[in-house]
Amino acid sequence: xxxxxxxxxxxxxxxxxxxxxxxxxxxxxxxxxxxxxxxxxxxxxxxxxxxxxxxxxxxxxxxxxxxxxxxxxxxxxxxxxxxxxxxxxxxxxxxxxxxxxxxxxxxxxxxxxxxxxxxxxxxxxxxxxxxxxxxxxxxxxxxxxxxxxxxxxxxxxxxxxxxxxxxxxxxxxxxxxxxxxxxxxxxxxxxxxxxxxxxxxxxxxxxxxxxxxxxxxxxxxxxxxxxxxxxxxxxxxxxxxxxxxxxxxxxxxxxxxxxxxxxxxxxxxxxxxxxxxxxxxxxxxxxxxxxxxxxxxxxxxxxxxxxxxxxxxxxxxxxxxxxx
Amino acid sequence: xxxxxxxxxxxxxxxxxxxxxxxxxxxxxxxxxxxxxxxxxxxxxxxxxxxxxxxxxxxxxxxxxxxxxxxxxxxxxxxxxxxxxxxxxxxxxxxxxxxxxxxxxxxxxxxxxxxxxxxxxxxxxxxxxxxxxxxxxxxxxxxxxxxxxxxxxxxxxxxxxxxxxxxxxxxxxxxxxxxxxxxxxxxxxxxxxxxxxxxxxxxxxxxxxxxxxxxxxxxxxxxxxxxxxxxxxxxxxxxxxxxxxxxxxxxxxxxxxxxxxxxxxxxxxxxxxxxxxxxxxxxxxxxxxxxxxxxxxxxxxxxxxxxxxxxxxxxxxxxxxxxx
Numbered sequence: 001x002x003x004x005x006x007x008x009x010x011x012x013x014x015x016x017x018x019x020x021x022x023x024x025x026x027x028x029x030x031x032x033x034x035x036x037x038x039x040x041x042x043x044x045x046x047x048x049x050x051x052x053x054x055x056x057x058x059x060x061x062x063x064x065x066x067x068x069x070x071x072x073x074x075x076x077x078x079x080x081x082x083x084x085x086x087x088x089x090x091x092x093x094x095x096x097x098x099x100x101x102x103x104x105x106x107x108x109x110x111x112x113x114x115x116x117x118x119x120x121x122x123x124x125x126x127x128x129x130x131x132x133x134x135x136x137x138x139x140x141x142x143x144x145x146x147x148x149x150x151x152x153x154x155x156x157x158x159x160x161x162x163x164x165x166x167x168x169x170x171x172x173x174x175x176x177x178x179x180x181x182x183x184x185x186x187x188x189x190x191x192x193x194x195x196x197x198x199x200x201x202x203x204x205x206x207x208x209x210x211x212x213x214x215x216x217x218x219x220x221x222x223x224x225x226x227x228x229x230x231x232x233x234x235x236x237x238x239x240x241x242x243x244x245x246x247x248x249x250x251x252x253x254x255x256x257x258x259x260x261x262x263x264x265x266x267x268x269x270x271x272x273x274x275x276x277x278x279x280x281x282x283x284x285x286x287x288x289x290x291x292x293x294x295x296x297x298x299x300x301x302x303x304x305x306x307x308x309x310x311x312x313x314x315x316x317x318x319x320x321x322x323x324x
Numbered sequence: 325x326x327x328x329x330x331x332x333x334x335x336x337x338x339x340x341x342x343x344x345x346x347x348x349x350x351x352x353x354x355x356x357x358x359x360x361x362x363x364x365x366x367x368x369x370x371x372x373x374x375x376x377x378x379x380x381x382x383x384x385x386x387x388x389x390x391x392x393x394x395x396x397x398x399x400x401x402x403x404x405x406x407x408x409x410x411x412x413x414x415x416x417x418x419x420x421x422x423x424x425x426x427x428x429x430x431x432x433x434x435x436x437x438x439x440x441x442x443x444x445x446x447x448x449x450x451x452x453x454x455x456x457x458x459x460x461x462x463x464x465x466x467x468x469x470x471x472x473x474x475x476x477x478x479x480x481x482x483x484x485x486x487x488x489x490x491x492x493x494x495x496x497x498x499x500x501x502x503x504x505x506x507x508x509x510x511x512x513x514x515x516x517x518x519x520x521x522x523x524x525x526x527x528x529x530x531x532x533x534x535x536x537x538x539x540x541x542x543x544x545x546x547x548x549x550x551x552x553x554x555x556x557x558x559x560x561x562x563x564x565x566x567x568x569x570x571x572x573x574x575x576x577x578x579x580x581x582x583x584x585x586x587x588x589x590x591x592x593x594x595x596x597x598x599x600x601x602x603x604x605x606x607x608x609x610x611x612x613x614x615x616x617x618x619x620x621x622x623x624x625x626x627x628x629x630x631x632x633x634x635x636x637x638x639x640x641x642x643x644x645x646x647x648x
Contacts, residue, residue, distance in 0.1 A: 025469070026473065078429070081428060100405075104406060105402070105469055105472070109462060112461040115439055126447070134439060134443070144429060145351040
């Protein structure tokens with residue numbers, strides 16, 4: 001296994017090579033822009049990690065790994081149109097910098113590029129790669145659909161929320177890892193367990209993300225604390241609170257969620273106080289631990305040397321300790 | 325070979341089966357709607373024809389053929405957003421019936437469905453199928469980009485126009501045929517020639533489409549004569565006229581193209597008169613014949629029985645005689 005930084009370096013070099021070959025026409029300007037905005041490139045790193053876990057030839061996985069990153073960035077591009085987001089990674093979104101049409105069409109062509117890259121693998125693995133990737137791509141679209149529906153729905157259940165974050169985010173984490181394993185000719189059961197590891201780690205990570213928004217250290221986290229509360233985002237915490245609230249608590253929560261609130265700081269304080277009364281932090285921590293344990297259990301079932309498993313366990317620990 | 329109607333019937337049955345299996349959630353409602361609007365299903369018919377030309381097992385091509393139709397409908401769905409089109413096949417477009425977000429996301433998921441269907445072929449042909457399809461899908465996006473750019477550009481050349489219609493429309497005709505041939509294990513050279521046949525027939529068809537808009541019989545054609553002239557669409561005829569016009573003719577053309585024109589009928593008459601003075605109809609007919617001949621030449625080079633070639637020649641004749 002290599003260090004995360006080494007994997008990131010490989011992806012960075014491959015991405016640069018890819019971008020150099022992309023045509024200079026107007027259609028591709030947003031593609032180059034979006035892929036140049038940076039990011040931690042975690043998904044393609046996971047693919048490379050998956051290949052190294054089973055001692056595959058790492059360069060055989062470069063293009064498919066990059067395809068996962070291009071796919072992820074395509075989803076961000078189209079999601080930003082749908083959410084009417086002005087900024088992405090601190091820069092203007094494509095539909096703001098160009099226009100909606102450019103964002104739609106450049107996204108579409110990125111989608112084809114993603115398919116092309118993902119399927120640029122050894123032909124013997126093509127069927128398995130396509131099957132995993134297509135199912136995941138469908139699921140990611142379904143997740144985005146649920147996320148959009150939730151914005152206008154007042155009756156979202158916790159179960160539905162968990163389904164949404166699974167589809168929108170976690171399945172791609174599992175897919176990225178499994179692809180890497182498949183390209184290293186891993187036994188089917190092992191590659192499925194690696195998928196399970198990624199899926200459940202993704203779930204734990206999302207719940208941690210919800211927790212950090214409210215209970216995290218603003219300085220470490222790098223975001224305004226309570227951002228989700230201010231925008232009434234239907235997070236695990238809010239949905240759990242609505243589920244656990246007695247009548248008066250629910251009335252108060254709904255009052256703070258109404259549009260008439262003028263003082264965001266006061267709103268964050270008041271809603272956080274309700275969260276604390278209802279012990280939603282504890283509930284979220286518990287669920288996060290459950291997913292984390294499921295992830296480690298799946299990892300434990302994989303038939304590889306203990307030092308490989310230790311590497312992935314260390315990675316999971318690192319990922320989940322970003323608030324410490 | 326079967327009759328076109330028989331091929332259409334096969335596609336209709338396969339499409340119904342496919343739609344029955346599509347989930348009933350909100351995401352898929354526009355998918356079912358768009359695919360239910362009808363159409364001649366010519367592209368998947370071409371795939372089946374390609375398979376029959378080389379005596380392949382026809383059912384082995386059903387899913388890939390359907391994938392070509394789903395892909396085509398996905399492009400229509402996203403193009404209609406970009407063109408802000410209110411109607412498609414006489415019904416409301418998806419972004420009008422739902423909204424832009426639904427049209428973007430349902431289009432995206434259709435795109436994945438198209439990939440899934442196209443790649444639902446025998447594994448031995450997977451690499452060839454993916455290579456053809458991905459290249460074509462990229463080209464179709466590039467064609468749409470050019471088409472959008474042309475709307476606001478005043479210096480579009482004839483050469484650029486031909487490149488645009490090739491990318492936006494003709495390559496998919498070639499791709500549909502070639503996929504069918506590949507799935508019947510046709511020799512590489514034969515399947516490439518079948519692609520060339522489709523590509524050039526597609527070009528001839530597009531130029532005929534431009535011609536019919538101005539010089540066609542409204543009753544047979546089923547559209548208002550001169551629609552392209554009224555909307556200043558940069559067709560082969562208009563671009564050729566602008567290229568051939570002397571100074572005063574160009575001034576007159578540009579005057580009619582300006583937004584201040586109040587009387588559409590008079591505009592159609594006047595522009596048609598300039599077209600006739602400049603003999604653009606003859607030039608278009610000549611170019612159309614050139615593409616048609618190229619198509620038949622490519623057909624002639626394919627190593628199949630004469631009766632197969634006769635079938636495809638008859639098909640081409642039928643296609644190009646819709647104004648007679």
